[in-house]
Amino acid sequence: MRKVYLALLFLFLIVSCKKDARVNMPLTKDGIPVTVKLEQNKPGNSISPQFEGLSYETQLLINSPNYLNVNNTSLIQMLKSLGPGILRIGGNTSDEIAWQGTERTPLTPANTLTTSDVDKLAAFADVTGWKVLFGLNLGNNDVGAAVDEAAYVAGRLKNNLYLLQFGNEPDVFHLYNHRSPVYNYDGFKADWEAYYNAVIMRLPGAPLAGPDVAYNGDWIRWFAQDESSHVKLFSGHHYNCGPASKADINYKTILAPNYIFPNFLQTLSASAAKYNIPFRISECNSVYGGGKPGVSNVFAASLWALDMMWQVAESNAEGVNFHGGNGLFYSPISTENGKVGPVYYAMLAFKYGSKNGVIIPTTLITTQEVNCKTYASANTDNSYSVTLINKGEKDILFTLALSRNASTAKEERLSAPAITSADGISFSNSTVSANGTFTPSSTENISISNKSFTVTVKGSSAAVVTIR
Structure with a gap:
């Protein structure tokens, strides 16, 4: 549990990041605009069922x-x-x-x-x-x-x-x-x-x-x-x-x-x-x-x-x-x-x-510097999941661009009163009970149009979006 090195900090993004200088994407009332392309036709490695x-x-x-x-x-x-x-x-x-x-x-x-x-x-x-x-x-x-x-x-x-x-x-x-x-x-x-x-x-x-x-x-x-x-x-x-x-x-x-x-x-x-x-x-x-x-x-x-x-x-x-x-x-x-x-x-x-699925590549497109990460998986129940992590203080308006048709999308949020909160942390608007049980209790339905939809992720929070 003790280490002998000090980690150096340097800009690194797991997602593929691109900036398109031809498009003006100003801050909207919903947050910094970011587009996430899901490469659903390019599945990667499987996620182990005993990963955690x-x-x-x-x-x-x-x-x-x-x-x-x-x-x-x-x-x-x-x-x-x-x-x-x-x-x-x-x-x-x-x-x-x-x-x-x-x-x-x-x-x-x-x-x-x-x-x-x-x-x-x-x-x-x-x-x-x-x-x-x-x-x-x-x-x-x-x-x-x-x-x-x-x-x-x-x-x-x-x-x-x-x-x-x-x-x-x-x-x-x-x-x-x-x-x-x-x-x-x-x-x-x-x-x-x-x-x-x-x-x-x-x-x-x-x-x-x-x-x-x-x-x-x-x-x-x-x-x-x-x-x-x-x-x-x-x-x-x-x-x-x-x-x-x-x-x-x-x-x-x-x-x-x-x-x-x-x-x-x-x-x-x-x-x-x-x-x-x-x-x-x-x-x-x-x-x-x-x-x-x-x-x-x-x-x-x-x-x-x-x-x-x-x-x-x-x-x-x-x-x-x-x-x-x-x-x-x-x-x-x-x-x-x-x-x-x-x-x-x-x-x-x-x-x-x-969901023990298969990794799906994502590409992130933005004209502004943002501290966020996006990940996705294709699941065994024929759904797709996208995890959106906003580490910055400003809200981000994610536009998810799909490569396959979908009819429904639901969102579950990982949140807390503040980034420095030790209490009040929840996922899907639920907390773990004293007896150890956890039941997700809140999902937000999202409209999909032409293989695309938007999700606002508040600053210092994350969201899991399930697409079917």
Whole structure:
């Protein structure tokens, strides 16, 4: 959850942007005019049905045994409201906690994972239907303990085991004193292969992922070249900026275009395509170091997260896992009071805006500089969905130009009282109830004429439009 780099900010648009100097498009009473062309006849990659996910520290299983627990019915419902997903257990503490293959007792040492902890996790996975991406301790370099842990985890999770990983952010192991300052990829490769050989001997065919790096694209390329025949998934992390202690980070920081992330996605995507192995952003969030108040826990984080998920989806990724836990401002679901945060509402908007469909290219045309993003998908129910994200302060009047006939369009809004609001966030004019249920309650009908219609998206908000 901590990173060693500072993201540079630079203008970058996922959508294809064009400016037509021959057309005068002044600000109207409805907002800045922007045209979005949908290339419905050019479908792209499919969106994974288990795209969305959450990430937690291994320590959470020990310190908060009632959280990922079958008795936490509201959390179970919150996960079900998102649909199928991946629950990742790992983080920094996965390389600090020792495995003890016995039940937990009052005499169990601190920072020790037991069979009791894994049993509770397995029961939780059963009732949610979410599969588990489980991180083993590579930090202490105890191969024997890792093999025993892997065997128990696989035996208890059974079909709910998504994948096993060795270590968390090994490219920065030296910062946590897991390895010496000269530790490099070659050292990691030797460590990883020692774990691999031992685990496979005990668990032939064990599903594995890696390298789960913090940021190092070279390690991803090298790992893909060396270990592609041994893994089922490439994984890496992303935090938009940080550390949280940095004074000049504010909500505008995460709404500004990020220059580094597209390059990281390209590295993962290229390796995935070359070796025909999917990739996943297995840990991510807005500001590393636990998130920042006024940034990570306000509505700006909803718009950031929604945009980030679509960027990852367009890169043909398997999905994302938003990190959360005790005392973290960016948690999608609070471990302290069970309330959902801004990122969770973004996850809902993505669910309803993607519908496990197929990516449809969009082209954005405007004569003015606007901070907006547009994404679209063709859905299995023969509908089309368009997500319109307005990160700027001014309203935008989107004109959607279709390439196919349509008869109806409905709009659902992701909104809040203000961009800095921590409360009052809603999607489709609905909020998540205390028991975890979510039911969209408000859609706005839109008239379509000659394959075209307009939608006004208020400043600092987003909308999901479903077209039939």
